[in-house]
Amino acid sequence: xxxDPVQLSxxxxxxxxxxxxxxxxxxxxxxxxxxxxxxxxxxxxIPGMENDLLAALQSLGLGWSDVKRIIITHHDLDHIGSLPxxxxxxxxxxxxxxxxxxxxxxxxxxxxxxPRETWPSLPPQRQxxxxxxxxxxxxxxxxxxxxxxxxxxxxxxxxPGHTAGHLSVYVQQEGVLITGDALVSEEGxxxxxxxxxxxxxxxxxxxxxxxxxLPALTVLxxxxxxxxxDTALQLTRVAGNT
Numbered sequence: 690x691x692x693d694p695v696q697l698s699x700x701x702x703x704x705x706x707x708x709x710x711x712x713x714x715x716x717x718x719x720x721x722x723x724x725x726x727x728x729x730x731x732x733x734x735i736p737g738m739e740n741d742l743l744a745a746l747q748s749l750g751l752g753w754s755d756v757k758r759i760i761i762t763h764h765d766l767d768h769i770g771s772l773p774x775x776x777x778x779x780x781x782x783x784x785x786x787x788x789x790x791x792x793x794x795x796x797x798x799x800x801x802x803x804p805r806e807t808w809p810s811l812p813p814q815r816q817x818x819x820x821x822x823x824x825x826x827x828x829x830x831x832x833x834x835x836x837x838x839x840x841x842x843x844x845x846x847x848x849p850g851h852t853a854g855h856l857s858v859y860v861q862q863e864g865v866l867i868t869g870d871a872l873v874s875e876e877g878x879x880x881x882x883x884x885x886x887x888x889x890x891x892x893x894x895x896x897x898x899x900x901x902x903l904p905a906l907t908v909l910x911x912x913x914x915x916x917x918x919d920t921a922l923q924l925t926r927v928a929g930n931t
Contacts, residue, residue, distance in 0.1 A: 692705040692706065693705075694745050694748060695914075697863075697865050697907050697909060697915055698860065698907065699863060700722050700840040701720070701721055701722075701840070701860055701863060701867075701907075701909075702722070703718075703914060703915055704718045704719065704720055704742060705914065706718070706734060706742070708734065708735055708767065716734060716912065717909060717911050718730065718732045718734060718742065719858075719867045720745075720749075721839060721840050721860060722840070723839045726757065727755055727756065728746075728751060728755045728757060729756075729757065729758050729760060729837075729840075729843070730759045730760070730775070731759075731760045731762065731858055731867055731869075732768040732869065733761075733769060733770060733772045733775050734767060734771050735766060735767050735771065736766070736771060737770070737771065737774075738770060738771040739771040739774040739775050742771065743778075753781075754779065756779045757781055757782065758781050758783075758829075759772065759779075759781050759782070759783050760831075760856075760858060761789060761793055762785075762855060762856055762857065762858070762867075762869030762871075763785075763851060763852040763855040764785075764789050764792035764793050764799060764800070764852065765799070766799070766818070767911075768869070768870075768911070769793060769822075769823050769824075771823075772793070773825050776825050782828035782829060783825050783826065784827070784828060784830075785827055785856070786830065786833075786845075787854065788852075788853045790827050792822075792854075793827055794824050794827055795821075795822055795824025798819060803819075808820075831856060832845065833845060833846065833847035833856075834846075836861070840860055840863070841861065841863070842862060843858060843859070843860055843861070844858070844860075845857075845858065846858070846859055846899065846903070848868070848869070848893075848897075848899065848900060849889070849893075849896060850882060850888070850889050850890065850891075850894070850896045851869070851871055851882055851887050851888065851896075853889075855869060855870065855871060855896070857869055857871050857900060863906070863907075864904060864906030864907060865906070865908075868900065868908060868909065868910050868911070870882070870883070870886065871893065871896050872908065872927060873910050873911075873912045873913050874908070874910040874912075874914060874915075875913050877917065878916070879908060879910070879916045879923040879924065879926070879927050880927065881894075881897055882894075882896075883912070897927055898928040900924060901924040905920050905921070905924065908920055908924065
């Protein structure tokens with residue numbers, strides 16, 4: 690179920706959507722608006738969530754034709770699940786890091802997939818997803834530190850650890866940091882990487898420290914939502930505790 694978009698800055702919205710990821714929760718894809726360059730969607734939710742995201746767009750007076758690019762922070766199913774359907778509906782370009790590309794394109798099984806020899810013992814639906822994960826050709830490979838010319842400058846920040854090629858997005862002029870799963874939060878309190886879901890915790894620790902160097906005013910985590918109070922102090926605390 691779609692909730693009302695939350696405006697975080699003049700150009701950035703969080704798109705909260707209820708989801709069931711084993712238990713009920715809310716996830717937070719993001720939208721960056723730029724009249725000159727069109728809308729940029731960051732992550733796409735689980736499979737079948739394209740209608741929820743369309744409803745969020747429509748509440749802002751937009752449709753799929755307004756979405757010109759999709760940035761994928763990483764290839765976990767709750768981030769790329771609706772990507773093929775959204776690309777089919779919008780014709781949007783797909784942007785991600787080189788480390789995520791083979792997973793987003795379906796050339797390799799998900800990084801956190803169970804060992805292949807165990808797949809026959811899994812439920813049929815899980816087997817089908819592993820054998821044919823959501824996949825879409827990548828249009829542009831992003832580089833660490835690259836600045837996209839939208840919304841006054843959107844900086845790509847590589848934050849590996851949660852997955853090998855995970856990236857975060859920093860909207861420079863508005864101080865909005867979109868972390869994907871590099872960080873999580875709860876009730877406005879920033880937390881470090883979620884240990885059970887992080888492939889390489891040492892690398893994730895270094896990424897958290899990297900994020901703490903950014904002068905962010907608002908942090909949007911995919912799991913937990915927006916953090917707006919004492920953001921710099923919270924980033925420093927998390928970087929020191931991870």
